[in-house]
Amino acid sequence: MKPWVHLGVAPIPGDAGELRLMRRDAEFSIRLGHTELMNSRLRGSEEALATLAFARAPGAQAGRVLIGGLGMGFTLRAALAALSPRAHVDVVELVPAVVAWARGPMEPLFGDSLSDPRVQIHEADVAAVIGQARLAYDAILMDVDNGPEGLTRSANDGLYDVAGLGAAMAALRPGGVLAVWSSAPDAGFTQRLRRVGFAVTEERPRANGKTGRGARHVIWLAVSPA
Numbered sequence: 434m435k436p437w438v439h440l441g442v443a444p445i446p447g448d449a450g451e452l453r454l455m456r457r458d459a460e461f462s463i464r465l466g467h468t469e470l471m472n473s474r475l476r477g478s479e480e481a482l483a484t485l486a487f488a489r490a491p492g493a494q495a496g497r498v499l500i501g502g503l504g505m506g507f508t509l510r511a512a513l514a515a516l517s518p519r520a521h522v523d524v525v526e527l528v529p530a531v532v533a534w535a536r537g538p539m540e541p542l543f544g545d546s547l548s549d550p551r552v553q554i555h556e557a558d559v560a561a562v563i564g565q566a567r568l569a570y571d572a573i574l575m576d577v578d579n580g581p582e583g584l585t586r587s588a589n590d591g592l593y594d595v596a597g598l599g600a601a602m603a604a605l606r607p608g609g610v611l612a613v614w615s616s617a618p619d620a621g622f623t624q625r626l627r628r629v630g631f632a633v634t635e636e637r638p639r640a641n642g643k644t645g646r647g648a649r650h651v652i653w654l655a656v657s658p659a
Contacts, residue, residue, distance in 0.1 A: 434457075435457055435458060436457070437455045437456070437457045437462070438455065438456050438457065439453065439454075439455055440454040440455065440456055440534075440538050441453070441454045441530060441534060441538070442454075442530075443528050443529075443530030443531060443534075444528075445465075445527070445528055446527060446528070446558075450465055450466065451465075452464070452465060452470070452528060452530070452531070453465075454534050454538065454539070456538065459473075459541070460472070460473055460474055461473040461505065461538075461539055461542065463504075463505070463531075470579065471504055471505050473505055473542055474641070475640040475641055475648075476505070476507040476642060477638055477639055477640055477641050477642020478614065478638040478639065478640050478642070478649075478650035478652065479504065479505070479507035479508045479511075479576060479614065480507050480508065480510075480511040480642060481511075481636065481638040481642070481652060482508045482511070482574050482576060482612050482614045482652055483508050483509075483511035483512040483515060483574060483612075484511055484515060485612065485636050485638070485652055485654060486572050486574055486610050486612035486654060487512075487515050487516075487572065489610050489612075489634075489654045489656055490571060490572055490608060490609060490610035490656060492571055492608065493520075493571035493572035493609065493610065494515055494516050494517055494520065495516070495517040495519050495520055496520060496521075496570075496571030496572070496606070497520070497521045497522075497523070497569060497570050497571055498512060498516065498520065498521070498522045498523070498570060498571060498572045498573075498574065499522075499523045499525065499559075499562070499563070499566075499569075499570045499572070499573045499574070499604070500512065500522060500523070500524045500525070500574045500576075501525050501559035501563075501573065501574065501575040501576065501577045501592075502525075502526065502559070502575065502576040502577045503524055503526035503531050503532060503535060503554070504531070504576060505535075505539060505542050505543075506535060506539070506542055506543040506546055506547075507542075508574055508576055508614075509522065509524055509543075509546050509552070510543070510544070510546050512574065513546055513549055513551065513552070516551065518551070520551050521551055521553070522549075522551050522552045522553070523553050523555060523562070524552060524553070524554050524555065525555045525557055525558075525559040525562050526554065526555070526556060526557075527556075527557070527558055527559070529556045532554060532556060535547060559575070559577060559592070560591055560592050560597065560600075563592075563597075563600050563601055563604045564600050564604075566603075566604035567603055567604065568603075568604070568605070568606050568607075569604055569605075569606070570604055570605055570606065570609060571605070571606055571609045571610075572605075572609060572610050572611075572612065573601055573604065573605060573609070573610075573611045573612070574612045574614075575592065575611070575612065575613045575614065576614040577592060578592075579615070579616050580593075580613065580614060580615025580616055580617065580619065580622075580651070581593040581613070581615060581619045581621075581622040582615075582617065582619060593613075593622060593625070594625065595625055595628060595629060598611075598625055598626060598629040598631070598655075599629050602629055602630060602631065602657050605657045606657075607657060607658060607659045608656065608657060608658075608659040609656070609657050610654060610655065610656050610657070611626075611631065611653075611654075611655040611656075611657070612652060612653065612654055612655070613652065613653045613655070614650065614651070614652055615650065615651040615652075615653070616650055616651075617650075617651065618635075618651050619651070622653065623635065623653065626653060626655045630657070630658060631655035631656060631657060632655070632656045632658075633653060633654070633655045633656075634653075634654045635651060635652070635653055635654075636651070636652045636654065637649040637650070637651060637652075638650060638652060
């Protein structure tokens with residue numbers, strides 16, 4: 434088996450460590466220390482973040498969508514495949530180097546998604562973007578910091594507490610959906626979503642996108658009152 438090749442390092446704002454981009458043949462990995470955050474072979478649950486959200490809120494397919502976290506672009510590409518030509522997608526990524534990697538060494542994963550006229554990339558903190566929005570989005574798709582129990586930035590906890598979820602509801606249009614990806618279940622997060630007023634369901638797609646064996650991740654689908 435060929436060794437991994439180190440392609441780049443990216444500091445996370447707020448002294449939260451460094452991301453490392455690795456490649457082995459056509460396989461990419463983004464890591465925090467020795468912990469792998471993303472792998473290009475395991476894209477199923479990231480794609481499901483988009484497809485499941487639009488199934489719960491079909492009106493979003495022709496509306497305005499916010500994606501928190503660019504990652505390896507799997508959620509973005511799945512969203513673009515489902516959205517109509519009239520839709521608009523704001524992608525918010527905190528780490529500028531991740532955007533640079535998407536346009537550089539990881540370009541084979543992204544294809545032409547970043548140049549799609551429906552897409553606008555923002556190098557910013559998604560919490561600030563959500564906090565400034567009011568009734569702006571039909572869907573918010575969040576894949577930030579491994580889910581409600583974050584690994585990288587303590588500041589990300591504010592996305593998933595009651596105040597942060599209230600801000601997300603305020604940013605959604607009536608009947609809009611907040612879809613949140615996580616590597617593991619979190620009963621407390623489900624309760625917080627309901628306390629804010631969302632109607633909540635949980636899905637457990639497999640990381641590899643296949644039936645049968647393989648790790649499962651969690652996606653919360655939280656719909657705001659109509």
